[in-house]
Amino acid sequence: xxxxxxxxxxxxxxxxxxxxxxxxxxxxxxxxxxxxxxxxxxxxxxxxxxxxxxxxxxxxxxxxxxxxxxxxxxxxxxxxxxxxxxxxxxxxxxxxxxxxxxxxxxxxxxxxxxxxxxxxxxxxxxxxxxxxxxxxxxxxxxxxxxxxxxxxxxxxxxxxxxxxxxxxxxxxxxxxxxxxxxxxxxxxxxxxxxxxxxxxxxxxxxxxxxxxxxxxxxxxxxxxxxxxxxxxxxxxxxxxxxxxxxxxxxxxxxxxxxxxxxxxxxxxxxxxxxxxxxxxxxxxxxxxxxxxxxxxxxxxxxxxxxxxxxxxxxxxxxxxxxxxxxxxxxxxxxxxxxxxxxxxxxxx
Numbered sequence: 374x375x376x377x378x379x380x381x382x383x384x385x386x387x388x389x390x391x392x393x394x395x396x397x398x399x400x401x402x403x404x405x406x407x408x409x410x411x412x413x414x415x416x417x418x419x420x421x422x423x424x425x426x427x428x429x430x431x432x433x434x435x436x437x438x439x440x441x442x443x444x445x446x447x448x449x450x451x452x453x454x455x456x457x458x459x460x461x462x463x464x465x466x467x468x469x470x471x472x473x474x475x476x477x478x479x480x481x482x483x484x485x486x487x488x489x490x491x492x493x494x495x496x497x498x499x500x501x502x503x504x505x506x507x508x509x510x511x512x513x514x515x516x517x518x519x520x521x522x523x524x525x526x527x528x529x530x531x532x533x534x535x536x537x538x539x540x541x542x543x544x545x546x547x548x549x550x551x552x553x554x555x556x557x558x559x560x561x562x563x564x565x566x567x568x569x570x571x572x573x574x575x576x577x578x579x580x581x582x583x584x585x586x587x588x589x590x591x592x593x594x595x596x597x598x599x600x601x602x603x604x605x606x607x608x609x610x611x612x613x614x615x616x617x618x619x620x621x622x623x624x625x626x627x628x629x630x631x632x633x634x635x636x637x638x639x640x641x642x643x644x645x646x647x648x649x650x651x652x653x654x655x656x657x658x659x660x661x662x663x664x665x666x667x668x669x670x671x672x673x674x675x676x677x678x679x680x681x682x683x684x685x686x687x688x689x690x691x692x693x694x695x696x697x698x699x700x701x702x703x704x705x706x707x708x709x710x711x712x713x714x715x716x717x718x719x720x721x
Contacts, residue, residue: 519571
């Protein structure tokens, strides 16, 4: 058997870059070991790819270290490190750049894209498709069955985009039917102990605070900030750039750009969020006028919406009008009286 550091080329073995692999690698007592279908081998890196052979040199070894079994490394730029205590189903699909920590469990239907990090004690299950550059912190449970007494056990799905951070003890459930998926977009932060229920759809650049609970079929649009211990009732919608203050709860839709307080109440516009998102001052001013027309005029809400649709034409204003016009559960109402909505949102 060739020792690590040899640079032999097994005959007729194609050299392959990247791809999906089935690998068990960790450093144990200064020796790199590989556990998988090939059993235990010491003294180097050994792997079997789903689409061919090969694994890169991870720690400065020559890029074509070979073994007597004819399996060799190919690309020094790609590397998978999987702790030997991790339990990974042979049919799970991991990109060759994925890292998996101790005692993690990855089930059969899981697919993980490039440059993801799966922390210790993480449980990835169900038919869960994960994009690139996601990080799963300790003890989160992702893709488990929905909390739904009617669930029949069908292979329902969860889809997760790219560049998400999912912190400790977060739970995200698969959907409850084959017709819909649970969806988490990209560039989101789910902080410790929060829950994302079945069939929920989360957009991009969303922050969900610790202990927040999103019930089934909720829709959270882009750039929403949900603070700690907030509650979102099933089938509710949270509009883009809305913010929920700590402990707020909604069983009605939360309009875009607004700030939720208490239960089904709003106190003004999320003006800081609007500025940070680059919304021009003239559009923020139009939104402020629209907010007063809809929520502080004292008029019948539907009549106020119909009248506003004739007067307000800016992009953000149209976004708010289209959202409230489509509401089926009702819309959260203003409770801040005649106070200036913009200053309240800044001070809240």
